Amino acid sequence: SVYIYDEKTLDVELKVFEGGQYYIRNITYSGNYKYSSDSLATLLGIERGDIYNSDLLDRRLHGDGQGLDVSGLYLDDGYLFFNADPVEVAVEGDSIDLEIRMFEGPQATIRDVHVEGNTKTSDYVILRELRTLPGQKFSRADLIRSQREILNLGYFNQENLQVVPIPDPVSGTVDIKYVVEEKPSDQLQIQGGWGGRIRDQSGNVIGGGFVGTVQLGFNNFSTRKFFKKKAWNPIPSGDGQKLNLAVQMNGVGWQNYSISFLEPWLGGKRPNSLGSSVAYSINKSASSGFQMKTITTGLDYGMRLKWPDDFFKSYASLTYKYYDIKNGSRAFTALNFDDAFINIISGRFTVDRTSIDAPIYPRSGSQITFSVEGTPPYSLFKKNTDYAALDDAKKFKFLEYHKWKFSSTWYFQIVKNLVVKPKVQFGYLGSYREEYGVSPFERFYLGGSGLGQFNFYGWEYIGLRGYPDNSIGPRAEGGNFNTQPVGGSVYHKYSLELRYPITLNQAAPIWALVFGEAGNTWLGKTEYQPFSLKRSAGVGLRVMLPMVGLLGVDWGYGFDKIAPDAAGPHGSQFTFIIGQEF
Numbered sequence: 360s361v362y363i364y365d366e367k368t369l370d371v372e373l374k375v376f377e378g379g380q381y382y383i384r385n386i387t388y389s390g391n392y393k394y395s396s397d398s399l400a401t402l403l404g405i406e407r408g409d410i411y412n413s414d415l416l417d418r419r420l421h422g423d424g425q426g427l428d429v430s431g432l433y434l435d436d437g438y439l440f441f442n443a444d445p446v447e448v449a450v451e452g453d454s455i456d457l458e459i460r461m462f463e464g465p466q467a468t469i470r471d472v473h474v475e476g477n478t479k480t481s482d483y484v485i486l487r488e489l490r491t492l493p494g495q496k497f498s499r500a501d502l503i504r505s506q507r508e509i510l511n512l513g514y515f516n517q518e519n520l521q522v523v524p525i526p527d528p529v530s531g532t533v534d535i536k537y538v539v540e541e542k543p544s545d546q547l548q549i550q551g552g553w554g555g556r557i558r559d560q561s562g563n564v565i566g567g568g569f570v571g572t573v574q575l576g577f578n579n580f581s582t583r584k585f586f587k588k589k590a591w592n593p594i595p596s597g598d599g600q601k602l603n604l605a606v607q608m609n610g611v612g613w614q615n616y617s618i619s620f621l622e623p624w625l626g627g628k629r630p631n632s633l634g635s636s637v638a639y640s641i642n643k644s645a646s647s648g649f650q651m652k653t654i655t656t657g658l659d660y661g662m663r664l665k666w667p668d669d670f671f672k673s674y675a676s677l678t679y680k681y682y683d684i685k686n687g688s689r690a691f692t693a694l695n696f697d698d699a700f701i702n703i704i705s706g707r708f709t710v711d712r713t714s715i716d717a718p719i720y721p722r723s724g725s726q727i728t729f730s731v732e733g734t735p736p737y738s739l740f741k742k743n744t745d746y747a748a749l750d751d752a753k754k755f756k757f758l759e760y761h762k763w764k765f766s767s768t769w770y771f772q773i774v775k776n777l778v779v780k781p782k783v784q785f786g787y788l789g790s791y792r793e794e795y796g797v798s799p800f801e802r803f804y805l806g807g808s809g810l811g812q813f814n815f816y817g818w819e820y821i822g823l824r825g826y827p828d829n830s831i832g833p834r835a836e837g838g839n840f841n842t843q844p845v846g847g848s849v850y851h852k853y854s855l856e857l858r859y860p861i862t863l864n865q866a867a868p869i870w871a872l873v874f875g876e877a878g879n880t881w882l883g884k885t886e887y888q889p890f891s892l893k894r895s896a897g898v899g900l901r902v903m904l905p906m907v908g909l910l911g912v913d914w915g916y917g918f919d920k921i922a923p924d925a926a927g928p929h930g931s932q933f934t935f936i937i938g939q940e941f
Contacts, residue, residue, distance in 0.1 A: 381411040384454035390461035394432065399459070402429055411455050416445055420459070433463065437496035439526055439533055440464030467497040470532035476539040480514050480579060484599040487624065488512065491535050497524070502535070510717045512599065514579055515539040516865040517717040542865050543905035545596075546576035574605040576908075599623055601634075615640040621659075632661035652683040674709040680817065696752035703758045703800065703817070707732035715770060719868055719903055720860060722772040733761035736791040747794040760798045763787045776863075780856040784821065784878075788848040802846025803880045805831035805893070806921075808936045818846060823878050824934050825895025825915030833882040834922060844880075849887050852878030858901075869902045874913070894918045895932075911936040 362370040383405060388396040403419050420443045421430045433441040442462045449456035472493055474485050488508040490501035502522055510517045521538040581598035584590035601621040608614040619636035636657045643650040657678040664671040682701035708731055715724035737759050738746060746754055768782040786803050790796060800816040806829050809822025820829060832844035858872040877892040897915030904910060913936070917929030 379453055381450075381453050381455050383407055383409045383411055383457065384449075384451075385456045386459065387457070388459045388461060390463065393436070393438070393463055399429055399432075402427070402432060403459075416457075420445065429459075431499060434497070434499035437466030437468070437498065438463055439467035439497045439524065440528055464528075465531045467526060467531055467533045469493050469495050469497055469535060470527070470530075471534045472537075473534075474537045474539060477515075477541060479541050479597050480512075480539075480599070481581075481597040484512070484579075484597065485509060485537065485539070487630070489537075497533050505537070507714075507716055509537065509539065511713075511715070513718050514541060514544045516542045517719060518863050518865065540865070544578045545594075546574070546578070546908045572605070572607045575603065577602040612643040612645070613641070630663045632659070634659040634661075648686040650683075650685040654681045655679070668712075670712050670714045672711045672713070674707075674711070676707045676709075678705050678707070679703070680705075682816070696750065696755075699752040699755065701755055701758055701800070703734060705732055705734045705760075720776075720778075720858075720863060720870060721770040722776065722778050723770055725770065726766070726768045728764075728766045730764045731761070732764075734759045738790075738792040738795050745794070746792060746796070754795070755798070755800075758798060758800055759791060759795065760801055761789050761791065762801060763789075776860050778858050780854075780858060782852075782854045782856070784850075784852045786819070786821075786850045797848045797883055799846070802848060803832070803850040804829040804844060804846050805850060805852070805878055805880050807932075808934050821850060821852060821878065821880075822934070822936075823852065823876055823893060823895065824874065824897055824899075824913045825876070825917035825932050826893060826921060826929055827932065830921050831878070831893050832880045833886065845882070847880030848883050850878065850880035851889070852876065853892075854878075867902055867904055869900070872899045872901065873897075874899065874915070876915075892919075893921075899934075908937070 360372045360374075362372065364370045384407060386400065386403070386405065386407075388399055391399060405416065405419060419428055422428050429443055430441060440462070441464055444460045446458045446460055447455055448458045469491055470493060472486065472489060472491055474482055477485060489505040490508070491498070491505050495501075502524070506520060506522050509515060510520060516539075519540040521536075523536040523538060525534040525536060527533065577594060577596065578601050579596045579598070580600040580602040581590065581595040582600060583598055584595035587595065590596075600623065601619075603617070603619045605617045606615070615638065617636065617638035619634065621632060621634040623630065623632045625631045625633045634657075636655070636659075638653075638655040640653045641651070655678065657676060659674055659676040661672055661674040663669065664673055680701075680703040682699070682703075684696075684699045684701065686697050710729050712725070712727045715721035715726060734757075737757050738744070764784075764786045766782070766784045768780065771779050773779055788797065788801055788803070790798065801819070802816075803819050803821060805821045805823045806826040807822060807824075808828060809820045823831060829844065832847045835845050854874060854876040856872050856874045858870050860868065860870040862869050873896075875894075875896040877894045879888075879892045881887045895915045895917045897913055899911060899913035901909060901911040913934045915932050915934060917932060919928055920926075921929050
């Protein structure tokens with residue numbers, strides 16, 4: 360009914376008759392030859408006595424987004440022309456009888472696969488990632504997995520990727536077309552910023568301050584086109600290789616130069632990767648006389664695994680580091696020597712499982728990584744050597760340690776694009792002989808962004824928002840909260856993040872987040888207290904910019920003291936990040 364309220368408005372009254380609820384009495388199946396009615400009923404998951412819900416019935420028949428539907432059962436086995444039509448064959452009182460009338464059809468074979476829209480990336484770089492190959496049976500699961508692999512290349516807009524099956528019922532075949540949209544994947548960073556002073560134990564500046572960075576990351580490079588003049592536009596690209604060049608320096612006396620290269624498909628036949636890297640850095644302080652030169656070289660070899668499933672990858676690497684240190688003890692309390700030449704020959708084995716659905720803004724999947732790294736156990740071959748009494752410069756000439764790390768990150772889509780991201784991290788640094796002690800190299804530092812611009816002695820920086828950079832951890836004997844931590848050999852960290860996109864536009868995806876974190880690091884096993892954690896919470900913003908990468912800012916509140924002698928909880932802290940996630 361419609362009523363006049365005034366000269367300009369009307370009132371509309373709607374009378375709604377809801378009626379009674381209806382319930383499922385019987386469900387029968389017809390036309391199913393491949394799978395039994397009992398198997399289909401189990402997958403459908405709707406039983407006698409359930410409230411009749413047509414939307415739920417449609418999702419269970421034609422798609423629930425996770426492949427746990429009746430159509431998915433058939434589509435994953437090649438039955439592209441499958442159709443299921445639910446018919447209400449009887450309605451008595453409040454009860455309904457349903458008949459699921461099914462047409463299975465023939466199994467479809469993939470005839471042709473091609474890509475469109477790749478103006479920069481070579482066809483074969485995309486095609487080699489696909490699970491849908493000509494001559495195979497059609498599979499919806501393979502189609503979804505192929506879409507995920509294309510996105511994980513990082514070269515295409517995840518919101519505009521289209522997968523178009525073109526079926527031919529007459530021949531029982533299907534063509535599959537992948538339509539992509541290229542996005543900028545190379546990165547150029549030219550920046551200057553204040554990284555905060557890093558001082559030695561006497562207060563002398565040995566790092567930090569103004570930092571200038573020039574970094575070139577070519578993530579879709581092509582050595583094959585290197586000598587083709589027309590391919591330099593501005594660089595040869597399209598073959599999926601990665602080339603990174605970086606220079607960092609400041610006015611205090613720190614410079615770092617590095618170059619790395621990765622071939623993701625060695626030989627072009629199998630997805631086995633080979634990478635190499637070289638880096639040189641020098642850091643010195645005129646006031647303390649401290650100087651350190653570092654040379655690092657490394658080789659990495661990676662393989663995709665088929666067991667336990669094909670989301671797994673393994674990596675093996677061999678690294679050599681050489682340190683030339685002068686007046687080391689004047690700079691860091693963790694060093695009990697002045698001049699030394701340190702050699703580190705280490706191998707690392709990593710197992711990684713990554714099943715995220717997109718590289719920039721994942722909504723589902725996980726990233727799980729376990730690694731073990733170690734040097735040769737030199738001390739085990741010198742059982743008569745008293746390492747407790749040995750001078751550190753001699754003891755660490757050929758450094759030894761073993762290092763274990765674990766990280767697990769999950770993404771769960773709550774509603775639409777609202778995503779929750781829990782993460783757990785753990786690390787342990789040990790020695791082969793107890794009297795050798797914990798190495799001053801390769802230790803863990805917590806706090807702040809985790810960027811670690813000045814990577815002294817192979818230290819690993821783990822971000823913990825709500826606290827200053829590298830501020831959390833054990834202090835030297837007699838040190839206070841103003842003293843630089845000496846680093847820990849054990850750490851763990853927990854974080855929970857709720858994120859929502861402001862825009863997922865290809866030009867600059869932006870998302871906001873709310874986070875809570877807790878973590879700590881300890882000098883050794885005896886000091887380890889798993890429930891003594893530094894806690895924080897806050898909010899943040901992320902933006903992915905072409906040619907720059909990920910940028911972010913977080914405001915966090917630290918609920919705990921940085922050190923036992925601090926006046927109180929740390930409180931408010933802003934954190935800026937470039938190129939990495941927490």
